[in-house]
Amino acid sequence: MTPLPPRVDVVVVGGGMAGLVAAWEHARAGRTVLVLEAGDDTGGAVARLDLDGLELDAGAESFATATPAVGDLAAELGLADRVVAPLPGGAWLRHGGGSAPLPAGGLLGIPAHPLSREVRRVVGPVGAARAALDRVLPGRVGAAAPTLGGLVRRRMGALVVGRLVEPVAGGVYSTDPDVLELDSAQPLLRPALLEHGSLSAAVRALRGGAGRPGSAVQGLAGGMWTLPRALRRALESAGGLVRTGTAVTGLDPAPDGRWTVTTASGAVTAGRVVLAAPLSVTAALLAPRLPAAVLAAVPPPPQQDVALVTLVVDAPELDAAPRGTGVLVAAHVTAVTAKALTHASAKWPYLAAAAGPGRHVLRLSYGRAGRPAPADTELPDLARRDAAELLGVELPAARVRAAALRRWTSALPRPGVGHAAAVAALRAALPPGIGVTGTGIAGTGLAAVVADARREGVAVPGAGPGP
Numbered sequence: 001m002t003p004l005p006p007r008v009d010v011v012v013v014g015g016g017m018a019g020l021v022a023a024w025e026h027a028r029a030g031r032t033v034l035v036l037e038a039g040d041d042t043g044g045a046v047a048r049l050d051l052d053g054l055e056l057d058a059g060a061e062s063f064a065t066a067t068p069a070v071g072d073l074a075a076e077l078g079l080a081d082r083v084v085a086p087l088p089g090g091a092w093l094r095h096g097g098g099s100a101p102l103p104a105g106g107l108l109g110i111p112a113h114p115l116s117r118e119v120r121r122v123v124g125p126v127g128a129a130r131a132a133l134d135r136v137l138p139g140r141v142g143a144a145a146p147t148l149g150g151l152v153r154r155r156m157g158a159l160v161v162g163r164l165v166e167p168v169a170g171g172v173y174s175t176d177p178d179v180l181e182l183d184s185a186q187p188l189l190r191p192a193l194l195e196h197g198s199l200s201a202a203v204r205a206l207r208g209g210a211g212r213p214g215s216a217v218q219g220l221a222g223g224m225w226t227l228p229r230a231l232r233r234a235l236e237s238a239g240g241l242v243r244t245g246t247a248v249t250g251l252d253p254a255p256d257g258r259w260t261v262t263t264a265s266g267a268v269t270a271g272r273v274v275l276a277a278p279l280s281v282t283a284a285l286l287a288p289r290l291p292a293a294v295l296a297a298v299p300p301p302p303q304q305d306v307a308l309v310t311l312v313v314d315a316p317e318l319d320a321a322p323r324g325t326g327v328l329v330a331a332h333v334t335a336v337t338a339k340a341l342t343h344a345s346a347k348w349p350y351l352a353a354a355a356g357p358g359r360h361v362l363r364l365s366y367g368r369a370g371r372p373a374p375a376d377t378e379l380p381d382l383a384r385r386d387a388a389e390l391l392g393v394e395l396p397a398a399r400v401r402a403a404a405l406r407r408w409t410s411a412l413p414r415p416g417v418g419h420a421a422a423v424a425a426l427r428a429a430l431p432p433g434i435g436v437t438g439t440g441i442a443g444t445g446l447a448a449v450v451a452d453a454r455r456e457g458v459a460v461p462g463a464g465p466g467p
């Protein structure tokens with residue numbers, strides 16, 4: 001293995017999206033940058049899966065469009081013409097009473113139009129009437145609620161939380177909306193409520209009047225995994241160095257005021273170190289340098305994992321996309337174990353074309369608050385049965401052409417109440433030359449991760465003399 005360079009301006013620990021973005025920003029600012037990545041490849045949770053001759057996403061498959069963070073990055077990397085909207089079918093909900101389309105134009109399940117027919121279909125007339133109270137309540141009601149569930153319950157009632165917000169937030173964050181910190185999950189919502197006077201108006205403003213629920217996200221033709229590939233190419237073209245298979249094990253002050261970063265393949269010193277690995281790794285590296293209470297306040301997420309099963313099936317009945325782009329499952333549903341199903345070949349036009357008629361790609365995710373992901377012995381066959389139940393079609397084992405199971409442990413943290421303040425306190429306590437970013441810090445989802453890495457990954461002041 002090529003030895004590490006002894007000195008660089010910046011070392012970035014972790015080559016997921018956060019690390020690559022931070023590294024690219026430093027490289028473009030003319031600094032020598034070295035990314036150290038423990039795994040065999042860069043990209044982290046934005047990874048590729050080859051299955052039945054198809055190139056698929058093994059992790060993230062879309063990005064939120066409430067902010068321009070990821071779209072702008074894609075454009076800067078020359079991928080603007082690859083950005084695609086999902087096909088127009090929209091997502092569905094599975095709740096105790098059956099299946100229904102997710103009401104159009106909502107945000108995290110919060111309806112934009114509480115009295116619409118779609119909302120009444122899910123929460124009933126009484127639930128819809130309670131939700132519509134939101135329009136007449138003063139804007140400050142609920143505005144101080146720390147959690148997403150707390151805010152929506154105060155303004156729109158328990159049925160909207162249980163039947164709409166819980167399945168959507170559970171699908172995205174793998175957690176209960178009553179423990180999800182509002183300002184970490186959706187920082188724009190509270191200010192929009194105060195500005196527009198009601199939650200439904202805030203949602204409409206944030207969604208910009210967009211149509212079907214699916215249009216709150218976009219993807220990249222070919223797969224999201226093409227984004228970190230393009231980013232790494234851009235980084236290397238800007239002179240950045242990347243070492244995979246190189247886990248960082250230590251971070252120590254160097255005699256000249258710089259930092260020594262230790263790996264099994266040797267050590268390197270740098271004036272700036274950006275920690276962009278999972279929060280448990282970042283915390284372990286920082287533990288000798290910070291008061292324990294500062295780190296304890298930003299706890300890594302519990303190691304409850306998310307399991308993602310991808311199935312490629314022969315099912316011509318699915319050509320009609322009977323449940324649109326997929327189904328989000330409410331926690332109280334007992335007939336299925338999956339928390340969400342994405343009908344990927346009905347969601348993404350490029351995948352529909354690649355799969356061809358009659359062949360379908362389904363992604364089922366497992367692992368939510370109080371219901372850990374099932375064991376390997378149960379998956380992926382359980383996923384086949386869940387898919388049949390959720391999509392309302394026969395799916396005997398003989399119709400499964402290929403299946404893959406991937407477990408993720410740290411790429412979906414669940415920011416609890418106090419997370420944002422604890423991160424601010426951590427950043428204020430960091431020694432000179434050290435920066436922290438990545439999903440455990442920034443919150444869940446590529447939009448949050450990319451924006452934070454661009455801002456904070458670069459804001460690290462240099463320590464010690466130059467290289």
Ligand SMILES: Cc1cc2nc3c(=O)[nH]c(=O)nc-3n(C[C@H](O)[C@H](O)[C@H](O)COP(=O)(O)OP(=O)(O)OC[C@H]3O[C@@H](n4cnc5c(N)ncnc54)[C@H](O)[C@@H]3O)c2cc1C
Pocket residue numbers: 013014015016017018019036037038039042043044045046058059060061062063064246247248249276277278281306308408410411412437438439440443444445446447449
């Ligand atoms: C199944 C799944 C589906 C998702 N779907 C979506 C989606 O559709 N849309 C969306 O916006 N977001 C989605 N997300 C979330 C999104 O993928 C993550 O928020 C984002 O990719 C996290 O990027 P990151 O760089 O912070 O972390 P990671 O991708 O986890 O990268 C961290 C990197 O650090 C490396 N590392 C670990 N230890 C060390 C060490 N000691 N030294 C060096 N390197 C180390 C790891 O190998 C890894 O590559 C999904 C996540 C998962 C798991």
